[in-house]
Amino acid sequence: MRVLQVLGSLASLLAATQAVNVPYDPSPFPATGYITAATVNNASDILSGGTITINGVTVVVPRNLLVNTPSLTAVAWSELFKPDGTIDLPLWPEVNWEAAMYANYIGGQHVAGIIYIFQEVGNANAGFITSIDYEKGEFRVSGSIGDATSVGRFGKVHGDWPLWSADTESPSVQASTGFPVCLPRADPAVEDDPLCPKKNRPLDSNGQPLTGFTFDPPPVAEGRPDPNLFAPLMVGDFIIYSGTTVPDGDDTIIAAYSIEANLGLYTAHGTT
Template sequence: MRTTNVRPTTIRKLTIFCAAAGLIATGGMGTALAKGGGGTAKPPKGIVSPWVVPTLATPAFSVPAAQLHGFDDTGLARNATVDGAACPTADPADFGGTVTINGVVITIPCNLIVQMPANTLSWADFVHGTGGSAPLGTDGLELRAVGNTVGTKHIAGLAFVSQQSANTGRGEIKGIDYANGALKIANAAGGSVTVQLNDPKIAGLHDSAGADTGRFSNGQSPDNRFSVDQDNPTIHAGTGYPMCVPRTDPSVKDDPLCPQKNRPLAPGCRNFSVAGVVLPASGELSAPAAGQKYCSQYVMPAFTGLPTTGPDPSQQAPFEVGDTVDYSGTLIHGTEDYISAHTVEANLGIYTQPGTQPSYLAIGEFGVGTADPLATAANGAAQETQDRMFLEAETTDVKTAVDIYYEDRNPDGSVRNRWISPFEMTGENGVPISGPTGGITTQNTGAQPQRARLRATKAPNGLLSQPDRTVRVGVRSLCLPTPVNVTTTINQAALDACFKNAPIRANGLQPGQYIAPVFEYIFPENVMPGDPIVPNDLWHLPFLVNGEGTGNAAALAPSPW
């Protein structure tokens, strides 16, 4: 589980949180709250934000502003170095360095954080490896650096690394290697592709024999830098429900951390009607096909905390032979090449009883604008600014509203959950029966019963200023942005405490919320071809300017501006 204070010396895990909040009547809050329609939440045209977060002030630049120009370079990393000469502290964990991409030397500032596919590292840990081990090295890895040319130097502000970001696959499971946490995926030649979960063993998380185990499998990793997110279910069903590879062959011994009872046999598949759920706009779940062994669409019963022989939503669900999965990972060469997967999504619709906890979410594609308010860039060129957000999340609860939060950091390193999905942002629940306005209920009103979707191409001015490194989504059956002054002022202390103190389920996950890093910041663009390239306004990202508080990454040095 991710702690509040996170040193960049360690793997900074992304997090999924939950809380066992009070149960809400079957059908969930969304049925009463939703006033919008269709499959996309969006701001009402011309609406004014209920509050305004000021944009960070333009800083003093290290060179004349005319010498600032943005870059966004992707290529194969070469000659990565770690160097602390420019660091304001002597801690080697904070060191920056240099790297060459496509022949261009990029300066890596001290305190820069590297975003891996499902993991987050300091620059030093990326180069040297966590615990001093980096079996795949750094040369030849795909690295994307976003920053500015500052005078004659290319200085990065953001960095994203993978072996190959487009390395994905899809196929049907034809066999499972339980001891090694691997799925055998059918290929077109009558054989199989091995997809092994990159799921390091976790000290203190024990299997039925008392040995340390992984979050989603028996636990194994050829290179920890490319692991799954062990605090978020990056191994999940199409609804975000966490999935697992049993640690033992279930025909011999059931795995209590990945129980077979969570994959009920067809035709006994509990659909919305059987669960007493008013059908969402997408309609009833599909019945299993003739001859189908396991249910592929079903609703988990509400969690009671009592022993049960039936499905238990507080535990993960096992992959089965015949499931179709999408996977993404790192190609490992050896006697037999295989994919070391950080992300696997099964084509399964596993839902939870609406309005109850635990429920589960996963964030898909999303991006946020940097909200630069100026039509003229710092270097004098005309620019088109981006004050927008798009986000898609998967949820197992088809009725309860989903909210979005920026994770602001206080000086002591603690998190302030800044609510950014009121009615003015989503166009939903403008006159609530109780509680706050807004939230997203497109999983109830749209074409897909798991999809909570927001498209804010023109967000209310001042609502999205100062975007953070991470975004949180959470369901209102878990934590509620409770109004204390009509609808515009919320009980911030109660909200933060709710997320912080959420209970643990499903082998150490905290359901009901999901935190993910921002992979796509939408920076200003030139208006006129031929003008000087406008800079990336990295100085409007508070975590780069001010750092992230005690125990976390400090401000970048040198700054990329």
């Protein structure tokens, strides 16, 4: 009986708590959770606002608000929707999508100020590159398949999901030391990629690609590694990556927007 009384009191307390209004208006409202619904006021208006619902709370997305994807900023809210106004997130709603936001409770409603949108907490993983398909611009990490970019800065262009690409201005595909790396657009054994040349992964005495070296100071001699160009990823490299699972025909693929290769690539002292 005492247990029932306690539970009854708890239920009454919850009911009373739910009935209490927010004591301060305006007041801050930070929130993180699964996206269960989203709307856009006018899909043909690039700066249109709308609503987003997370954790059962509907939040107003004001006009002109630019949201953040994992590697890109300044994405218009309307860009996340199809022309008919339905949400256009890869594999939605089969795959969970989440949002983190900073909003305010004002005038009896929640209004967003900053929104971050991502899929399943970033899909972070790590492993060795076990194979590379240069024709498709894809690679496998311990059996899982992915591509390095969707806009062509770090490899071949994969243009179906440009909002979930790598950061092309501040490289998010890089070595542990921050030097940008890439996936060659052609098989180096057949044709060298001038923007991702094989000379930027010199071989050791056993014919294996070096995982660490320092570039020569300028001027760069013919045939020597060039710090002005990216260094190619190769089979056997260990990487940490994050990406978005997107459709790929009848299958899915991870579109990697962040890759950190376990490589120690350094520019010469006194250079950048």
